[in-house]
Amino acid sequence: xxxxxxxxxxxxxxxxxxxxxxxxxxxxxxxxxxxxxxxxxxxxxxxxxxxxxxxxxxxxxxxxxxxxxxxxxxxxxxxxxxxxxxxxxxxxxxxxxxxxxxxxxxxxxxxxxxxxxxxxxxxxxxxxxxxxxxxxxxxxxxxxxxxxxxxxxxxxxxxxxxxxxxxxxxxxxxxxxxxxxxxxxxxxxxxxxxxxxxxxxxxxxxxxxxxxxxxxxxxxxxxxxxxxxxxxxxxxxxxxxxxxxxxxxxxxxxxxxxxxxxxxxxxxxxxxxxxxxxxxxxxxxxxx
Ligand SMILES: NC(=O)c1ccc[n+]([C@@H]2O[C@H](COP(=O)([O-])OP(=O)(O)OC[C@H]3O[C@@H](n4cnc5c(N)ncnc54)[C@H](O)[C@@H]3O)[C@@H](O)[C@H]2O)c1
Numbered sequence: 175x176x177x178x179x180x181x182x183x184x185x186x187x188x189x190x191x192x193x194x195x196x197x198x199x200x201x202x203x204x205x206x207x208x209x210x211x212x213x214x215x216x217x218x219x220x221x222x223x224x225x226x227x228x229x230x231x232x233x234x235x236x237x238x239x240x241x242x243x244x245x246x247x248x249x250x251x252x253x254x255x256x257x258x259x260x261x262x263x264x265x266x267x268x269x270x271x272x273x274x275x276x277x278x279x280x281x282x283x284x285x286x287x288x289x290x291x292x293x294x295x296x297x298x299x300x301x302x303x304x305x306x307x308x309x310x311x312x313x314x315x316x317x318x319x320x321x322x323x324x325x326x327x328x329x330x331x332x333x334x335x336x337x338x339x340x341x342x343x344x345x346x347x348x349x350x351x352x353x354x355x356x357x358x359x360x361x362x363x364x365x366x367x368x369x370x371x372x373x374x375x376x377x378x379x380x381x382x383x384x385x386x387x388x389x390x391x392x393x394x395x396x397x398x399x400x401x402x403x404x405x406x407x408x409x410x411x412x413x414x415x416x417x418x419x420x421x422x423x424x425x426x427x428x429x430x431x432x433x434x435x436x437x438x439x440x441x442x443x444x445x446x447x448x449x450x451x452x453x454x455x456x457x458x459x460x461x462x
Contacts, residue, residue, distance in 0.1 A: 176363050178317045178397045181206035184259045188242045188301060189269030191218035193374025194321065194367075195384035195385075198266055199226060208234040208259035209214070212251065212269065214241055223359055225445035234259065242269045242297030243289075248304040255305075261312040265305045267298035267319040268367075273335060280334050287335045293341035298346060306362075313360040318354075320347040322366050324390075324416060328423050331437055351402055365401070367393055371418075382410035417456050418449055 179185075185202035189195040191213035202209050205225040211226075213219045216239055223237035236258055240247045255262060271293035273286040298320045309316045325333065326340025344366060351364040367388050375380040389406050396404040407413050419436070422445060426435050434439040448454050 179205035183263030184208040185264040186210040188212040203229040210236040241293035249302040252304040267301040
């Protein structure tokens with residue numbers, strides 16, 4: 175059984191100063207772990223580092239103002255974490271840049287596309303490149319969690335750059351998980367966290383959303399159950415609805431329908447009928 179929060183472990187959490195990352199950092203400190211927070215928001219970093227220092231001891235908390243898009247900064251951080259906190263047992267690549275749809279969708283300025291890929295896709299790659307070698311060398315059990323998004327699975331209209339970056343996180347993390355499981359004697363597992371609508375940042379909590387703590391509860395339980403896909407519901411969208419949306423999307427390929435037919439006017443009624451028909455409900459498994 176893999177455990178993401180364990181007393182003698184060390185957690186590295188990117189985007190750790192806010193939202194889902196902050197909830198994970200608080201959980202790690204409460205478990206007695208050393209915690210390295212990686213974020214670009216100095217004020218939130220300082221405030222959380224002080225809070226966690228009060229829980230686990232200031233010498234067990236490291237706050238790093240680092241952009242995950244910077245591979246050399248991530249490599250230096252890995253050395254610093256090893257030196258100050260010890261062997262990493264949880265790497266959570268969770269930071270993301272959001273450039274809200276707006277400007278032009280597919281024709282969003284190239285800088286937006288470059289930035290979203292640098293942070294959302296290459297951020298996790300930089301994290302793995304920096305931390306995985308020492309995690310493997312330590313021979314300790316460990317967990318890598320990359321935060322994806324449902325938008326990377328079903329591509330709703332509005333923010334193609336973000337959707338595409340999160341689709342890449344899905345593909346990358348599946349490749350990572352397979353690579354790790356093929357290594358002799360490797361006890362490091364990789365997992366894709368797929369939050370639903372979650373109240374984060376400085377947003378006001380609204381009915382329908384989950385709190386970040388609920389996401390971390392499910393993450394902890396799913397990793398204990400050795401699940402790769404951690405598909406979070408929220409109070410508006412149960413898993414069953416997401417399962418059907420994901421299946422419809424996959425059936426676009428098999429049935430040779432137009433791309434993203436869920437949002438094509440010719441398929442509006444067929445999609446509604448598919449969602450309403452209980453017999454199209456896919457079987458769920460205790461996934462691995
Ligand atoms: N909140 C949701 O509804 C939701 C849904 C699906 C997926 N997600 C994903 O969850 C993850 C966490 O997001 P959140 O909702 O908790 O947001 P958040 O804004 O509360 O936290 C994100 C943190 O990442 C930091 N960050 C941004 N760019 C960074 C960079 N280049 N380097 C280091 N740190 C950086 C920010 O300063 C911030 O503290 C993201 O990957 C996001 O895409 C969130």
